[in-house]
Amino acid sequence: MASKRDYYEVLGVARNATEEEIKRAFRELAKRYHPDRNPGDEEAAKKFKEVSEAYEVLTDPEKRARYDRYGFAGLEETWAPARRPSEVAEPLDSIFDLFSDFFGLGSRPGRRGPRPGRDLEVELELDLKEALTGTTRSLEIERLELCGECGGVGLPRGYRPEACPRCGGQGEIYLRQGILTVRTSCRACQGQGFRVTQTCPRCRGRGKVPARRTIEVRIPAGVETGNRLQLSGEGEAGDPGAPRGNLYCVLRVREHPFFRRQGRDLLCQVPITFSQAALGAEIDVPTLDGKTAKLQIPRGTQSHEVLRIPGQGMPGLRGQDRGDLLVQVIVEVPRKLSRRQEELLRELAELEQKNVTPQRRSFLDMLKAWLSTDSTPPTAPPPTSNAPGK
Numbered sequence: 001m002a003s004k005r006d007y008y009e010v011l012g013v014a015r016n017a018t019e020e021e022i023k024r025a026f027r028e029l030a031k032r033y034h035p036d037r038n039p040g041d042e043e044a045a046k047k048f049k050e051v052s053e054a055y056e057v058l059t060d061p062e063k064r065a066r067y068d069r070y071g072f073a074g075l076e077e078t079w080a081p082a083r084r085p086s087e088v089a090e091p092l093d094s095i096f097d098l099f100s101d102f103f104g105l106g107s108r109p110g111r112r113g114p115r116p117g118r119d120l121e122v123e124l125e126l127d128l129k130e131a132l133t134g135t136t137r138s139l140e141i142e143r144l145e146l147c148g149e150c151g152g153v154g155l156p157r158g159y160r161p162e163a164c165p166r167c168g169g170q171g172e173i174y175l176r177q178g179i180l181t182v183r184t185s186c187r188a189c190q191g192q193g194f195r196v197t198q199t200c201p202r203c204r205g206r207g208k209v210p211a212r213r214t215i216e217v218r219i220p221a222g223v224e225t226g227n228r229l230q231l232s233g234e235g236e237a238g239d240p241g242a243p244r245g246n247l248y249c250v251l252r253v254r255e256h257p258f259f260r261r262q263g264r265d266l267l268c269q270v271p272i273t274f275s276q277a278a279l280g281a282e283i284d285v286p287t288l289d290g291k292t293a294k295l296q297i298p299r300g301t302q303s304h305e306v307l308r309i310p311g312q313g314m315p316g317l318r319g320q321d322r323g324d325l326l327v328q329v330i331v332e333v334p335r336k337l338s339r340r341q342e343e344l345l346r347e348l349a350e351l352e353q354k355n356v357t358p359q360r361r362s363f364l365d366m367l368k369a370w371l372s373t374d375s376t377p378p379t380a381p382p383p384t385s386n387a388p389g390k
Contacts, residue, residue, distance in 0.1 A: 264323030
């Protein structure tokens with residue numbers, strides 16, 4: 001057994017792989033190593049046998065549980081069938097397992113209660129306006145439901161399991177190692193005391209079948225990307241008598257073409273003319289809810305300055321008031337001018353030469369001072385003649 005490869009390694013799956021993942025891996029490997037596709041190839045035949053053996057164990061819940069806990073030894077153990085001490089010798093690691101059972105350090109698979117259903121997680125996308133007002137979305141998911149044919153027990157209707165021949169229906173057996181005798185749960189029947197030879201034809205003994213369901217999800221106002229909504233009891237079904245799992249919706253809010261979110265505030269850019277920026281004006285600014293709001297442009301507003309409209313941002317998840325709409329004004333320079341516009345701008349430019357601003361005056365004074373400095377280069381001496389006789 002030591003030369004055998006780990007079954008999960010053979011199939012190339014993780015130890016917590018689902019049955020569907022195991023089946024998918026087996027189908028791919030079986031196609032690759034099937035003798036019909038590799039005639040005369042002994043190595044391929046060996047691989048096919050190894051893959052088939054791993055698949056047989058890992059798709060059998062009972063065998064897989066024993067293999068996960070005891071390895072290959074769990075698939076070849078020898079058990080006593082009666083209620084009296086057995087003379088069966090066990091490996092040392094099995095004796096440690098028996099101590100765990102005997103002193104309550106371990107768990108007996110057959111004594112566990114019904115398992116609750118698995119939680120599910122899905123991603124839900126919405127736009128910024130839906131995040132502003134809140135909305136209700138219909139979400140279609142696939143989850144495991146209790147089999148309607150067998151009620152989740154995995155057995156055919158009217159079928160009664162037979163008593164386990166290894167423990168005589170007791171669910172427990174005695175093991176002896178030298179002078180030590182220990183009572184432990186029967187691993188052949190997982191401590192249930194019975195064994196199943198028939199399974200439900202619909203769910204094949206699993207007790208659950210996949211089903212598609214449509215769920216209404218109420219999304220509150222003010223959500224943002226990364227928020228997680230919990231829908232209790234909307235996950236997968238548990239064992240009969242156990243609660244269902246939960247469904248978690250992870251939200252993602254799409255980017256808006258005009259508004260950008262900053263916490264509870266919204267930011268947008270609005271173009272204004274030079275005259276509006278210089279003289280001041282009142283303009284209409286679109287809001288996220290489809291209306292417009294009045295924005296007062298003060299005289300002398302500079303390009304890229306940010307002005308605020310209170311109460312036109314996003315609401316808070318905990319009922320806080322809406323944030324503000326931050327409007328960044330962009331002063332537009334016209335690309336084409338009419339003749340009259342050009343005349344007026346030239347007249348304005350002439351006025352600006354006489355009535356300069358303090359900043360412009362400071363620059364002109366500095367320029368004048370620089371020009372007034374003595375920066376004339378020195379005069380070069382006259383050339384001298386090297387002619388002979390002079």
